[in-house]
Amino acid sequence: MEDIYIVMLVALFALAVTDLVVGVSNDAINFLSSAIGSRAFSMRNILIVASIGVGVGAVFSSGIMEVARKGIFLPGEFYFEEIMIIFMAVMITDVLLLDFFNSLGLPTSTTVSIVFELLGAAVSMAAIKIYKDSGNFVDILNYINTSKATEIIIGILLAVVVAFIIGAVVQYFSRLIFSFQFEQKVKYAGAVFGGVSLTAILYFILLKGLSSVTFIPEAFLNYIDENTLVIIGAGLILFTLFSQALMSFFKVNVLKMVILVGTFSLALAFAGNDLVNFIGVPIAAWQSFELWQSAYTSTGVLPSEFLMSGLQGEVSTPPFLLLGAGAVMVITLWFSSKARNVVKTGVNLSRQGEVSERFDPNFISRGIVRYSVILGNGIGAITPDVISRKIEEKFQNQKAFSRDDDETPAFDLVRASVNLVVASILISIGTSLKLPLSTTYVTFMVAMGTSLSDRAWDRESAVYRVAGVVNVIGGWFVTALVAFSAAAIFGAIIYFGGIIAITVLIGLAIFSIARSFVLHSRKEKEKAKTKPFRRKDISTINDIVVESSKNISSIVCGVNQMFSKTVKNLGYYDKGKLKKNKKSIKKLESEIDELKRNVFYFIKTIEEGSLDSNRFYILILDYLQDIVQSIGYITRNSYNHVNNNHKNLKFNQVRDLKRVDDKMQALFDEIEDIFAQQDFARIDVVLAGKQALLNDVGELIEKQIKRIRTTESSPKNSELYFGLLLETRDLITSTMNLLELYREFNFAVETTRFPGVRP
Template structure:
């Protein structure tokens, strides 16, 4: 019997290591997004600062696992056997849930997930106990700490709203002071800003970061709490003078210093306080096992008879485990690709420039933006003209933001990055001081969104997409709570009735899903790495324009070629599943075209005055590529709809004819792809001359189908689909040849100029 629980403990600690990896991958956004987005320091130095903060926070944390042991449920109401079931269900759920959010690239809260998982699993076991024993659920509240759970939910909702509003107000005021051309003003008021910022971060470290450090005495904590105002005043004077010294003598950019210190502070607090979310449950299980083992040796108590009243006390975690956990966290920060995906979501939603947006608008985002514009117009109407002009001057963006889409550009400037870190630090400090349950993820993310709004990063061009992103992320937070509760409750019930077999199946399922997720994410990252970001500074010359358009044409031709062949093959086999995949895959080509179209503005802005004719060529080039994608999109979607509606299969001769066209198109597209990849533009005329035969082949098939209808065709839906495919194939060939002729004319013209 004892061996079975030892195996469960081993499984729990193995899950804890996995949970550390997936958890840190998600919470990395807490302390990396401002530094990464502003590019204040190199990525390597950002990771070094974060690693030091995480390491210090983990090593010196006392790690009192209150939430895992007694914060959500009443341990004295559960037997050891039931407690182990609860902990096992929680860990399996947490690993799967956080890995899912990492794969989606969405930030969520490890605090919320662990709380609602504990709540769900405890409620599930409590329901089984009370209903099984008495058939009455009225005593369920005796098992659950409802007051604490309610406090956490309310605290999180308040933190989301307050963080957004405060972040917006502070950033608005900061921008009025510094404007976007802050380089000159920072020389005069940078010391005061540095003093205020560094003092706030120090207060944050003392109140939040070091509150659980094991070697800090109670006397020191009491001294800090009793002399807070004096400490702040002294620190303000000291850091103001230090900031001036760093700026004047050592020529240090004080904003960079604030960002570095702020990143360290958030990393310290994250590791020192959120570590319990990852290893609290297995450590609580270990402590439970030791309590039962002692009782069993003394009295022979069985797992189903020993109540876990002993978990109600305060038991610090072993220092060695905290050190090991800190090491795993540091390694994850350096090597986790999913951590970078989560960070990118926050950075992209708060970036200053516009461009390709990740999230699609929805009815909520459109309504919010529409009424916000209406409210803004009302405020503007009653604001004096002199005040409006002053504000507009302060928020006037630098010219480079309007012209450039360089891939190495910061997402936002260092003023906003510093405000993000300082405001988040202050809010978390205040919440901790008043013992309010806060999620560092939620506070940091919402502050960043508030500062983005105030900084006019969400303008009329991007607001509806950014708001949709924020709505999706916030919606994901509520989904976290609901899914965590339901999944943990379900797993607990399965383990309760299924025993060791159920545990083995669930752990196996977790391994399979996480492994599959890792492979999928790796494939997506590889595809992303192969796609070179648009940079107008690299295509201002004729050679650059030729290279950019050649790359675009080759990529689209390759996608169209693959999609046409797959659609014809799958239509011939009447394979609904694969046609559905084709229909989804076509969106990738359409998105690629949309991204190219979104870059036209920056291309025209960046091109040399001597190459203005190339702008027209670039636009017409995109027009032909869009026509090609629209044609293949029609072919793919209509083929799927035909099969999905259970219409008759195309006849053998029809499929055979389409396959012949497909084979000829493959040869044509392969030649075009090779032509542009090798930039062998002299071959264009040869390919164009061959297109007439292919067009005639399609025309002959159309005539043959007309004859079939008059003699043997009995299915109007088949005829409709077949005609549609042939006509769109004809349009596809025509667009392809138009593109080649356009490129040939441009190439000849440019050769004359050179």
């Protein structure tokens, strides 16, 4: 009888290790984004500081399972068998849910996920018990602490609204004090700013960090609580003097000191308080097993008859498990690329400069931006001109925040410091008031508020950034809903399916994690192959040639493959593969969209007087867009024809299209190689076959006209076939126009008509 529960315990601890990895990958945004975004230190140094904070927090963690102590459900109402089902459902759900958010690169709350998973699994188990006993489902309230779930929801709303507003207000006044040219102002106001910031962070560490340390005497904690104002006052004086000494004698930038200490404090608090979100459930299962095993040895009580009243108290974690969990967290910080993706989302949404916007605008973001502009114009109209001019001077941003450049900051040290200090203060206040705040929600919304005040969200980017924030916030609420529902469903499946259901669900979790890892690795490799645009790399027409040749080679390769696959899959009437082709075409379109978004920066960075080179690049984009539009039409129309269950093309039509495909494949292979090797002298050979290829397509059009007059009886087939041939002709024409442009360019290089070109 014990064997099945031992197997479940092993599975739970294995899931806990996986949960640690995916959980830390998501929560890394809490303590890494400000330091990474500001480039205050190298990535290596940031990770060292964060690792120390995580390690210290893990070692000093009390190991108390917060959610059990807070009573999300009442353990005394459930039997041991039911408790183990609840815990298994929770861990499987948590691993799947957090990995899903990591794959999307979106931050979510591990605290909220674990709370609602426990709530969902417990509700499911309580409902099954009530149904079996023919009871009233209102009695579920006797099993669940509904007030705690309400507190969590209120905490989420408070965190979102309050953190955003406070972050925005503090950053606004900080910018008025320091402006963007803060280097000089720091010499005079930096000591006070450092004193206030370091005092706030100290209070945060004392309240949020040390409160969970087991060996700290209760008398010391009581002293801190009773003498809070004295400690804050003394800290303010000492840290102000300390900051001044650092600046005057050691020439240390006090803002960097604040960022360093702030990153450490948030990492410490995360590990010290949130660690048990990942390992608390298996620890509680272990303790449950020990309680039942002891009772079974002495009385022979069955798992289905032993009530778990012993779990009503605190669930302590052995120190060696805390050390092991801390080690896993530190390793994850260093090696998880998904953690960097989640951090990148927060950094890019708050970036001062331009960025490739990840989120598409929606009606909510458009409405918020529109009415915000109206409100801003109204406030500006009633503000005296003198005050307006003074404020505008403070926000004159003369620093170069490069676009998508890993070597330059997304925002400055002032904003990074405010992010960390305000987040620390709010989390400290929430803790003192015993509010169930999420560190993820607080840190993210503070960063968004400071971004708004710093005018990082201008008219060019606001609608995209607001859409991103709306999506992230929506994801938080989806976290609660999905966590509750999935855990409830998994709990019911395990109850009725037993060990077979557990095996299947764990297999599902393993498959999902493995698939996510493979897809993520593949995506990262594709990104590595594609060199991102960087302004400083482009300055002459030669740079444009190199850059555009790579882009053309890549796009022509994609078009070549897409054309061949579409013709082949259309011939086989394969709806599934045609649907994949339709989805794949979006990748080519996104490449073109990205190149078009960069036109402004190309023109800005090309050497003065290179008007012809700018025109040259714009024409390249125009032809590439025509090429992608043609292949997009061919792909989508082929899929729509099959999806609508129209008749397949006739054998002769498919055969003729295959012949065209063979010739197109030879053409595109040659073009791809020309641009990959940048051997533009071979262009004339390709252009010589232009008319012959167009004539071949023209002949097929004539053949179809004759078919219609004699044997063709399907209007839809004719519509599709004509469309494919006409778009193929346009595809050939656009491709040849691109080649002719490069032929003219070669002549221009020889005659040095392009400024900045090496003949």
